[in-house]
Amino acid sequence: MFDVKRASLKVMVCLAWVVSATASAVSAGVPATPLLPDLFAWEDATRGYMHIGTFDTTTEPGKALYRFTAAIPNIGDGPFEVFEVTHPNNTQDVYQNIHDSLGGVTQTLMGSFPDADPAFGHLFLVGLAQYNLREVLPGNGVGPIVSSHDKTSFGLVDSVAYDTGLPGAPATRVYNSANSNPLGVSVGWADLYSWQLPGQWVDATGLPDGQYWLEVIIDPYNFVQETDDTNNTTRVLVNLTVPDVSIPGDLNLDGFVGIADLNIVLGSWNQNVTSGIWQLGDPTGDGFVGIADLNEVLGNWNAGTPPPAEALTNVPEPGTVGLVGLLGLTVLRRYRTAC
Numbered sequence: 001m002f003d004v005k006r007a008s009l010k011v012m013v014c015l016a017w018v019v020s021a022t023a024s025a026v027s028a029g030v031p032a033t034p035l036l037p038d039l040f041a042w043e044d045a046t047r048g049y050m051h052i053g054t055f056d057t058t059t060e061p062g063k064a065l066y067r068f069t070a071a072i073p074n075i076g077d078g079p080f081e082v083f084e085v086t087h088p089n090n091t092q093d094v095y096q097n098i099h100d101s102l103g104g105v106t107q108t109l110m111g112s113f114p115d116a117d118p119a120f121g122h123l124f125l126v127g128l129a130q131y132n133l134r135e136v137l138p139g140n141g142v143g144p145i146v147s148s149h150d151k152t153s154f155g156l157v158d159s160v161a162y163d164t165g166l167p168g169a170p171a172t173r174v175y176n177s178a179n180s181n182p183l184g185v186s187v188g189w190a191d192l193y194s195w196q197l198p199g200q201w202v203d204a205t206g207l208p209d210g211q212y213w214l215e216v217i218i219d220p221y222n223f224v225q226e227t228d229d230t231n232n233t234t235r236v237l238v239n240l241t242v243p244d245v246s247i248p249g250d251l252n253l254d255g256f257v258g259i260a261d262l263n264i265v266l267g268s269w270n271q272n273v274t275s276g277i278w279q280l281g282d283p284t285g286d287g288f289v290g291i292a293d294l295n296e297v298l299g300n301w302n303a304g305t306p307p308p309a310e311a312l313t314n315v316p317e318p319g320t321v322g323l324v325g326l327l328g329l330t331v332l333r334r335y336r337t338a339c
Contacts, residue, residue, distance in 0.1 A: 032100035035078025035168070038227045041129070041216035041234035042071040042162065042190055050214060050236045054195060055204070057245050061304040062255025064245045065201035066238075070129065070151075070216055073162035073190035076227045079174070081184035082156060083107065084123055092116035092124045096225060097182055110223040119198040121155040121178035128153040130220040131202040134213040136237065142213055149202045150220075151193070156183040159192035204242050206253075214238045249300035251279060256304035261297050265289060 045051045053068035074080050081097040091114045095107040116124035129151040135143025155178030164171055169188025185191045193200050202214070218232040249257040251264045268281035268289040275287035282289055283296040 030102075032102040032104055034106075034225075035099045035101060036076050036225055036227045037074045037078060037080035037185070037187070038076030038231070039072050039074055039080060039185075039218045039224065040231045041218050042073050043234050043236050044071075047071075050216060050234065051238075053214070053238060055243050056201060057243055059201075060255070062205070062245055062247050062250060062253075063203055064205045064243050066133070066204045066214075066240065067195040067201045068214065069195045070131075070193045070200065071160065071162075071190045072129065072185065072193075072218055074185040074187055075163070075166060076187060077168060079184045079186050080156065080224065081175075081182050082110070082123065082125065083182040084125075086116055086122065086124075090114070090116050094123070094125050094223075096223075097184075098225060108225060111221075118154045121183075122181065123154050123156065123178070123183055125153040125156075125223075126150065127221050127223065128219065130217040132213075132215040132217070133202050133204060133207070133240075134215055134235070136211045136213055140237070142235065145215075146207060146212070147203050149199070152199050153191075154178065154198070156185055156191050158184075158186050158189035160190050162188055162190045164188045204240055205245060207240065207242050209241045211237055211239050247300060247304050249283060249297040250304060251281060251283060251297070253279070254307050256306045257297060257300045257302060258306060262294075265293050265297055 041050065043050045048069050049071045050068055053066050056065040056067050057063070059065060078099045081099070083095045083097055084092050085095070086092045091112055093112050094110045096110050098106050098108060100106070111126070113124050113126045118124050127150045131149045131151060132145045133147040134145050137143045157175045157178055158173035163169065166188040170186050173189065174186045175182075175184040175189075195201075213235045214237075215233065215235045219226070219229075220232075222229070246253065247255065247257060249261055251261040254260065264279065265281045271281075271289050272287055273280040273282050273289055275282060275285050280289070282293055284292045286292070
């Protein structure tokens with residue numbers, strides 16, 4: 001017959017032994033060993049991680065953003081755990097919680113980030129990863145960076161299992177909500193960033209079609225304390241056919257139709273130019289800068305996203321009075337030329 005009292009006594013004795021052993025270790029001066037994480041970029045063609053990307057030409061008008069899915073596993077000795085404190089001025093301090101072998105936790109500041117603006121949840125960790133496109137040199141050599149984008153993390157969770165057979169890996173998710181504080185990635189688990197998420201891209205606008213190295217660098221600015229920093233970079237070869245995202249009337253190719261483009265037309269007004277070169281004020285391609293080119297700009301006025309400098313100086317669409325005056329000036333110039 002099962003003796004509840006005797007079983008309870010055994011449990012109490014075991015607990016007392018664990019407490020006593022821990023206390024003995026502490027009193028004996030046994031140092032606590034930090035249980036650091038180890039992060040890297042997971043490349044897996046069958047899962048589509050860093051493969052099977054797609055182009056996005058709508059999120060930022062005038063831009064061809066190459067979107068792809070990325071995953072960040074933790075194969076270290078302990079969890080990658082972060083804790084954030086957001087101040088009234090919207091500056092966010094992000095700390096790394098480092099667990100140790102004796103059950104303790106210490107905090108170290110990873111960084112302070114102004115203008116915290118989480119897309120969801122509450123975390124605003126700038127530069128957890130960096131996405132690069134690099135030239136491919138002969139023999140699949142790694143060439144210079146032609147485009148770069150820093151990834152901001154708005155949440156860290158146990159999205160998918162990587163290897164739950166690793167020492168210290170939990171069998172089930174520990175960090176499972178982007179709204180929690182702290183957030184983290186357990187040993188043997190990975191945080192997944194699908195291609196649809198904010199900032200999950202690298203800009204390929206204007207790049208020639210061809211093969212590139214897609215490079216993902218985890219912790220490029222050494223914010224994170226890890227067991228190994230040598231495995232943070234992963235590259236895969238991608239073949240890109242970059243879509244044309246030119247906005248009609250965007251003569252300076254800055255992704256916005258505004259004052260700068262109007263000034264290009266007026267600066268070359270009534271001049272013969274090399275045909276088809278937008279930067280010379282000839283979007284119609286007829287080799288002459290005139291009313292048709294002006295209408296191309298005015299017909300697409302304010303299209304795209306204004307650069308910061310132009311956003312401050314941009315004016316509403318020119319009115320009829322301004323157009324009449326400009327047309328009168330054109331007629332007068334042509335009359336004087338004829339005479």
